[in-house]
Amino acid sequence: MGLCISSLFFSSPSKTGLHSHASTNNHSDGADLSSTTATTNKNVGGGSQFLEAASESSGVFISDSGQILESPHLRVFSFLELTTATKNFRPESMLGEGGFGKVYRGWIQAETLAPSEGGSGVIVAVKRLSSESFQGFDAWQSVVNFLGVLTHPNLVKLLGYCREDKERLLVYEFMPKGSLEYHLFQRNESFPWDLRIKIMIGAARGLAFLHGSQRPVIYRDFKPSQILLDSNYEAKISGSGLAMLGPSQGNSHVSTFGYAAPEYMATGHLYIKGNVYSFGVVLLEVMTGLRAYDPKRPNGQASLVHWLRPNLSSKHKVKQIMDKRIKGPYSSKVATEMGRITLSCTEPDLKNRPHMKEVLDVLENIQRTK
Numbered sequence: 001m002g003l004c005i006s007s008l009f010f011s012s013p014s015k016t017g018l019h020s021h022a023s024t025n026n027h028s029d030g031a032d033l034s035s036t037t038a039t040t041n042k043n044v045g046g047g048s049q050f051l052e053a054a055s056e057s058s059g060v061f062i063s064d065s066g067q068i069l070e071s072p073h074l075r076v077f078s079f080l081e082l083t084t085a086t087k088n089f090r091p092e093s094m095l096g097e098g099g100f101g102k103v104y105r106g107w108i109q110a111e112t113l114a115p116s117e118g119g120s121g122v123i124v125a126v127k128r129l130s131s132e133s134f135q136g137f138d139a140w141q142s143v144v145n146f147l148g149v150l151t152h153p154n155l156v157k158l159l160g161y162c163r164e165d166k167e168r169l170l171v172y173e174f175m176p177k178g179s180l181e182y183h184l185f186q187r188n189e190s191f192p193w194d195l196r197i198k199i200m201i202g203a204a205r206g207l208a209f210l211h212g213s214q215r216p217v218i219y220r221d222f223k224p225s226q227i228l229l230d231s232n233y234e235a236k237i238s239g240s241g242l243a244m245l246g247p248s249q250g251n252s253h254v255s256t257f258g259y260a261a262p263e264y265m266a267t268g269h270l271y272i273k274g275n276v277y278s279f280g281v282v283l284l285e286v287m288t289g290l291r292a293y294d295p296k297r298p299n300g301q302a303s304l305v306h307w308l309r310p311n312l313s314s315k316h317k318v319k320q321i322m323d324k325r326i327k328g329p330y331s332s333k334v335a336t337e338m339g340r341i342t343l344s345c346t347e348p349d350l351k352n353r354p355h356m357k358e359v360l361d362v363l364e365n366i367q368r369t370k
């Protein structure tokens with residue numbers, strides 16, 4: 001069983017304050033994904049001892065009491081700066097809206113950027129927490145604490161934040177190709193197979209990284225709107241899913257119907273393998289082009305997994321359920337293999353589901369299959 005994000009990095013600092021480094025993880029899923037790679041002893045403010053568990057490009061500071069502090073690598077923006085960046089949060093700048101607020105496209109001027117951030121400025125995505133969102137306040141804090149220190153090519157990068165009066169905003173790297181949800185369900189254009197598999201491989205890498213870090217992180221609410229795409233359709237998992245894993249040890253609210261694993265529905269507990277189940281549901285959406293849950297479908301078909309899972313073990317039936325709009329060639333072997341991995345990800349008993357690293361290996365093999 002994995003730990004929820006609230007216990008991430010709560011490994012006890014050594015009595016001496018000096019740690020030997022742990023560069024690879026020994027987690028039982030066998031994932032070879034180093035996250036925390038070096039530790040050093042530091043004195044920060046007030047002379048108290050802090051442990052820095054540094055990843056390649058970011059660090060996390062943990063106080064002796066175990067409290068995680070905001071990453072010094074994040075930029076602190078003023079509300080005025082972000083108001084200017086988003087042209088006063090005008091509706092035309094809006095990129096989308098989630099459960100906790102609206103997301104705006106913004107432009108940060110060069111003079112406010114560190115030299116390494118380059119150029120005359122940069123486009124960013126600014127998530128403004130809605131004032132009604134009490135739950136969102138904790139979510140906001142979790143993102144600042146955790147995404148400020150978790151760095152991986154398949155996680156959307158948090159650049160900074162703003163906390164002024166009642167305003168809470170997060171500034172993310174901008175993902176110009178939108179979300180997987182947009183490409184699967186909203187954009188009425190061809191969505192080739194090679195892109196679909198590429199995106200799912202990127203998302204699997206992101207999840208495998210979270211699960212494979214020294215203290216595994218469980219993602220909340222994994223779904224296609226959380227899979228964002230850069231200009232090369234490289235998938236990055238959004239910070240939103242990290243947000244809600246507050247201080248409740250695995251009891252976390254999952255709002256989206258259709259993706260939640262049976263054990264979560266039964267107990268309210270999130271497990272690492274619950275993410276694998278949700279990933280399997282998304283795989284089924286990618287194969288079929290149908291939504292995980294649609295109450296408008298006929299009786300017995302509202303839940304995609306309950307409806308179509310029985311088809312996944314038959315070569316012939318898998319071919320029948322594949323999205324007819326898929327452009328670009330894919331062989332029947334590919335469809336069969338996709339059926340197989342989706343079937344095992346969505347096993348009702350979590351013990352029978354693979355780890356994300358194994359899912360990733362299978363998808364990479366499928367990508368190579370002609």
Ligand SMILES: Nc1ncnc2c1ncn2[C@@H]1O[C@H](COP(=O)(O)OP(=O)(O)OP(=O)(O)O)[C@@H](O)[C@H]1O
Pocket residue numbers: 095096097098099100101102103125127156172173174175176178179221225226228238240241
């Ligand atoms: N970094 C980003 N770059 C580009 N677009 C983004 C970015 N972050 C979010 N968006 C857009 O804003 C939409 C809403 O994002 P948000 O994370 O708030 O909501 P969500 O995915 O529905 O999650 P939740 O339900 O947990 O709030 C996304 O679906 C996407 O279209």
